[in-house]
Amino acid sequence: MTSLSTGIPLVHRPSGVPSRGGTLSAMTALLLTLLLTLSLAAAPAPPGAPGTAGPPGARPLPAPLTVLRWWDPPPTPYAAGHRGVDLAAPVGAELRAVGPGRVHYAGLVAGRGVLSLTLPNGLRTTYEPVRPLVAEGAEVTTGQVVALLTDGTHCPRSCLHWGLLRAETYLNPLSLLPHPTPRLLPLNPGRR
16 A cells, blocks of 8 residues: 555555555545644644644634635734734624633724733734724623724725734734544445
């Protein structure tokens, strides 16, 4: 049994030990390799690892999330980059706290509504352009509606710019979301 392109064995078996059930088809081997790759990519980093945000919380918007622009950290603090993610959402969408915390800032920055929440682990999430529904200093709970999305010019279509900081370092806010759990599904769902 070998991989599709390299000829390298997928499973090492001592000589003289028969395989049970024959060999895997090329499609099955490809699916197993893909699932293993996805499960490794989706595995969360250990707590406190560099670049990780912390424990997962709620989503800022109802699922599914559509990313219009990904996090692209700048190479230096003042260089160009994208210090958050842009998530597609209609104007008026309810935005939720991704974790419990306190409102750090709720107001205007450069004419745009901004909401910033400090979480217990010292992280700070930001939402813009918004109309905050909570006041500075207020306590919020996970999943609480904290703002409404307003019209902005950041994206070609209506979107939420969602950011995450630890002190002055920008992190990928998607790291706050729960990681998917990979599952194996039957090749032919109609047959058992």
